[in-house]
Amino acid sequence: MKKYIFVLMLLLCIGCESEDTTVDTTVMPEATTTGADTFGCLIDGWLYVGGRYGAPPATSSIRFEYYPAKDIVNVYVYVKMLKPIRFTIHSPQVGKTTTYTDASFGFEPLEDGNVTITHLDKKRRIISGTFEGGQTSKGRFDIHYLEIKPEPQP
Numbered sequence: 001m002k003k004y005i006f007v008l009m010l011l012l013c014i015g016c017e018s019e020d021t022t023v024d025t026t027v028m029p030e031a032t033t034t035g036a037d038t039f040g041c042l043i044d045g046w047l048y049v050g051g052r053y054g055a056p057p058a059t060s061s062i063r064f065e066y067y068p069a070k071d072i073v074n075v076y077v078y079v080k081m082l083k084p085i086r087f088t089i090h091s092p093q094v095g096k097t098t099t100y101t102d103a104s105f106g107f108e109p110l111e112d113g114n115v116t117i118t119h120l121d122k123k124r125r126i127i128s129g130t131f132e133g134g135q136t137s138k139g140r141f142d143i144h145y146l147e148i149k150p151e152p153q154p
Helices: 002-016
Strands: 038-043 046-049 062-067 072-080 083-090 097-105 113-121 126-133 136-144
Touching: 046 072, 062 136, 097 126
Parallel strands: none
Antiparallel strands: 038 046, 038 136, 062 072, 072 083, 083 097, 097 113, 113 126, 126 136
């Protein structure tokens, strides 16, 4: 009986990991502008793709947060369990190249770089683009973002 309980607990724990095996982490996602919720880049020549590992409490491993009052987009993409790629996009505008700063891969800082926004639909909340800088290259994303508005002051 103890053996069956152990096996059941083991299966439940395996199911607790937010791993989506439908994402192929061996190929770069296509460059799209439809809100396909894809992210991929090379860091030091190694491919990292979002969409596979979720991070508690969020269910998605790709999270873009747009702050209209600051005109920035904070990017969080879990490419390994508990290891995100993170950076901030400043003043995103379609067809323009802008900077990204505060980049990191897990606890390792990355160099700042440039982002070219290829699509920005504020009505449907979709942002698409390409990025590179320092050890990061061939980056691309096509994401539905969250709009974060400041809370009203009393």
